[in-house]
Amino acid sequence: METAKIKLIDQIMTALQSVEDPELLVDVVNLGLIYGIDLNDDTAVVKMTLTISGCPLSTYLQNQIERAVTSVAGINHCQVQLVWYPVWTPDKMTPAAKKQLGMAEASEKATETAKVIDFSAPIKQLADKYPDFVQIMYDCGFTRIKIPGLLTTVGRVMTIPLGAQAMKLNLEDIKKAFEAKGYKVVE
Incomplete structure (x- = not known):
């Protein structure tokens, strides 16, 4: 992957750390909900999952993710691709998220x-x-x-x-x- 794309993905991941799950009060990156980011010109495709299927916050999170991603210079569009495999488990959380939730x-x-x-x-x-x-x-x-x-x-x-x-x-x-x-x- 070229350096410019790596830098852009890094900036997107940093921006996504501002998007918190309003119930858990932990950002989507540390929760382990972001499974990948693909770049196509000025569009970022964010592959993500949810902690549970049918999560009532999916629309809210999608809107917040799109807002955060398009705040990165050079990214004008964001598509959120919801995936269910691999299935999310608490093991996908970072140690910092586990600690914040009292799971350490x-x-x-x-x-x-x-x-x-x-x-x-x-x-x-x-x-x-x-x-x-x-x-x-x-x-x-x-x-x-x-x-x-x-x-x-x-x-x-x-x-x-x-x-x-x-x-x-x-x-x-x-x-x-x-x-x-x-x-x-x-x-």
Whole structure:
């Protein structure tokens, strides 16, 4: 995928984080409702699901999604494609969403006090463990980390040092960013 499209998809995902499910008060991205985004010229096609079929909020969410997506420069039209497979389950929520809804496991809460970033661990593993990991990485320049599916594919084998090398980012700056957020970095 070309860099311009990746950047646009990243901007769309960021815009979609402003769309909250009014019942759960969690955005549709962190709820795991967005399954993909396709771009055709100035039109974005958002593939999404709902937490339950027959959700009374589907029209409301669709309108909010269309508004958020078309707020991105270069996107004039948005089509929302409702899909039911794979079936949504709470497992699709990010750790941050689970925490916000009080679903974080006791073991996760216990490990939050000792936040350790192991630079040899795959980024998917770190993202699953720490709710703020993806945002810290994004803020450090890993803008592709929010692309749908990236963590579940490349993220299973990519480490922070490998990613920094590929993105031409300073590893020391990344280390300092995590330390500033209270993490201990292990190299």
